[in-house]
Amino acid sequence: MKHLIHSALSLLAALALATTIAAQARPLTGPDLQKTYDQLLAQIEKIPLYDNHAHPGFGDDSDVDAMAAPPNETDFLRVRGDNPEFVTAAKSLLGYPYDDFKPEHIKWLADKSRIAEQSGDIKYFDSILDKLNVEVCLANRAMMPSYLDPKRFHWVFFVDSFFFPFDNSAQTASTPDMGVYIPLQEKMLARYKKQEGLTGLPAGLGGYEEFVRRTLTDNQKHGGVAMKFEAAYFRSLYFGDPPRATAAAIYDKYRAGGVPSAEEYNTFQDYIFRVLIDQAGKQNLPAHFHSAVGIGDYFSLHNGNVLNLENVLRDSRYKNVTFVLLHGGWPYEREAALLTAVKNVYLDTSFQSEFLYPSEFKNVLKQLLTLYPEKMMYGSDAFPFNEALGAEESFWLSARSSRTALAAALAELVSEGAFSEEKALELAHGYLHDNAVKLYGGTK
Numbered sequence: 001m002k003h004l005i006h007s008a009l010s011l012l013a014a015l016a017l018a019t020t021i022a023a024q025a026r027p028l029t030g031p032d033l034q035k036t037y038d039q040l041l042a043q044i045e046k047i048p049l050y051d052n053h054a055h056p057g058f059g060d061d062s063d064v065d066a067m068a069a070p071p072n073e074t075d076f077l078r079v080r081g082d083n084p085e086f087v088t089a090a091k092s093l094l095g096y097p098y099d100d101f102k103p104e105h106i107k108w109l110a111d112k113s114r115i116a117e118q119s120g121d122i123k124y125f126d127s128i129l130d131k132l133n134v135e136v137c138l139a140n141r142a143m144m145p146s147y148l149d150p151k152r153f154h155w156v157f158f159v160d161s162f163f164f165p166f167d168n169s170a171q172t173a174s175t176p177d178m179g180v181y182i183p184l185q186e187k188m189l190a191r192y193k194k195q196e197g198l199t200g201l202p203a204g205l206g207g208y209e210e211f212v213r214r215t216l217t218d219n220q221k222h223g224g225v226a227m228k229f230e231a232a233y234f235r236s237l238y239f240g241d242p243p244r245a246t247a248a249a250i251y252d253k254y255r256a257g258g259v260p261s262a263e264e265y266n267t268f269q270d271y272i273f274r275v276l277i278d279q280a281g282k283q284n285l286p287a288h289f290h291s292a293v294g295i296g297d298y299f300s301l302h303n304g305n306v307l308n309l310e311n312v313l314r315d316s317r318y319k320n321v322t323f324v325l326l327h328g329g330w331p332y333e334r335e336a337a338l339l340t341a342v343k344n345v346y347l348d349t350s351f352q353s354e355f356l357y358p359s360e361f362k363n364v365l366k367q368l369l370t371l372y373p374e375k376m377m378y379g380s381d382a383f384p385f386n387e388a389l390g391a392e393e394s395f396w397l398s399a400r401s402s403r404t405a406l407a408a409a410l411a412e413l414v415s416e417g418a419f420s421e422e423k424a425l426e427l428a429h430g431y432l433h434d435n436a437v438k439l440y441g442g443t444k
Contacts, residue, residue: 009230029415039413040421044407044428048135048374050436051401052143053288053326053350053379054091056125056139056395057152058117059110063142066158066188067230068295070180070296078397081389089396093131110388119252119416122149125359128392130383132399137380138440140228140288147405154440156226156288161163161188162235164256165201170233171265175322177296181233185331188313201255212272213279225440227276228285239312240270245279246399247271249281277312281321285440291336292327292351306336320344322439326379327351328368337368340375346439353398358405365431366409370418373427377436378402 002172021177041100055095057064078085090096092110098105128148129137139153164171165187172182192215193199202208216227231237236238250268254260260268268369291306292297306329313323327349331353340347352361380398385389410424 007087023417025418026416031410033129033411033415036414036421037407039320040411040414040424040428041407042433043425044403045133046399047429047432048133049378049402050347050433050440051137051350051380051382051395052324052377053390054137054351054382054395055138055141055325055384055386056114056137056148056382056391057145059146059384059390060117061145061175062189063145064384064391065140065158065443067181067184067233070177073296078355079356079385079394081385081429085397086267086393089400093392093396104386109390110112111385113390114180117147119392120147121149125391126152128395132395133396134399135438136436136440137382138225143191150223155223156228157224157235158188158230159227160230161185161192162215163234164189165208166249166265166268167259169255170262173300173402176255177298178234180296184261185234195309200289203255205244205251208272209275212275216276216279216283216285220283220285224285226232228288228326230288230290232290233299235266235269236300236303237289237291237305237308239273240267241274241308242267244271269427277318277321282390284322286322286324288324288326290431291325292330292332301331306332306339308352310339311344313339313369318324318344322346324377324439327381328364330364333364335365337371337376340372346375346377346435348377348379349402350381350398353379353402353405354381354394356401358401358408361401361405362385362408362412365406366412369409369427369431373430374435376431376437378432403431 003189055064061180062068072370077083087101094109094112096107096109104119124147129152130137135152137153139148139154140158142158144150144153144155164182168186170184172179173414180222193211195218196211196214198211201212219227242433247268250260250264254264260313263330270283279285289309291304291309294304306325309323312318321344323334323342323345325339325345328347328349336347339345347368349361349364352364356364382394383389385394406428410428413419414421414424
């Protein structure tokens with residue numbers, strides 16, 4: 001009997017040791033990698049996408065963003081018009097009959113886009129989402145058009161224009177890029193003033209604060225699910241915390257005219273930013289931030305570094321505000337991911353899924369999903385490049401890159417013994433869909 005007991009205990013010990021060894025992560029993948037990738041990709045294809053960030057619309061729709069690209073900006077290789085992946089996208093989504101984008105051929109896409117736009121049928125962009133298995137798309141737009149289905153496309157509105165109520169001539173002249181960006185912010189602020197029945201600026205800072213709060217409230221009533229900052233294009237993402245009296249003095253000094261100094265304008269913007277964030281908490285309105293490298297030749301990587309936001313993200317006064325770091329802070333994606341340790345901070349990978357090829361994007365996802373996976377979300381950053389090459393192809397490029405890169409990243413982790421295929425699919429569901437649903441809710 002003792003012999004049997006000893007044998008049984010030895011067997012249990014051996015099994016325990018084997019389990020321990022099997023559960024130990026290894027630095028290299030095994031021979032099962034390709035098979036695991038194929039199995040995971042087949043399942044990942046079935047997961048509906050919740051797109052946390054995009055700019056859906058037609059190429060001649062100026063409301064797809066509150067900004068516009070400056071002339072002759074330097075484009076990343078993958079989003080240049082000669083990328084053959086765009087041809088594949090056009091064939092897949094739109095039935096494009098050619099194998100290239102020669103001028104006489106790409107006219108086919110421009111004509112198709114124009115016909116769809118003239119019809120005004122919401123089914124057009126709904127069909128794009130259906131073909132890519134996208135359930136919901138958060139539409140970052142100046143205003144929402146009638147041709148986007150509000151059940152599928154939820155509005156994220158811009159708030160940077162509130163930073164620019166005074167004479168902006170000095171900032172407009174500072175760089176060629178700002179010469180494009182600042183007039184568009186002035187235009188956006190004028191639209192908001194008209195929306196709220198203002199013909200000029202309120203007499204005092206209290207009136208301006210009320211205008212800001214009322215605009216946020218009305219935009220939320222009109223379907224807004226989050227507010228968006230593109231502040232990294234204009235200034236540092238480090239926002240100070242000046243006294244209200246200081247901001248009020250600046251407002252009173254320049255409301256009727258005069259050009260603020262850079263320091264004065266920055267201080268005023270710091271204060272208005274705090275008003276916006278405080279109101280976001282009161283309205284349960286998530287605050288989205290552009291937190292990656294930007295377009296144009298004068299974008300400051302230093303000013304746009306996501307770590308500049310740390311004093312705000314870790315401020316206990318804003319513990320009820322949901323912060324979303326769009327584009328995952330790239331190229332500071334590790335820093336951005338570590339900031340999501342804060343309970344009310346999330347991150348999406350929009351932009352990266354288009355600009356990075358899957359082999360590069362795989363490495364980003366592999367790291368992000370092994371830090372705080374419940375805080376990571378899919379995003380496309382889909383955008384119409386021109387009247388022929390539209391948001392449709394951009395949606396396709398991001399979706400395909402994300403699904404394949406995700407399958408590759410998870411397959412490596414499974415093959416390395418980090419976790420099981422079941423756990424990998426759980427992480428995939430969270431990143432592609434479930435984390436965003438928990439944050440915003442599903443279709444409305």
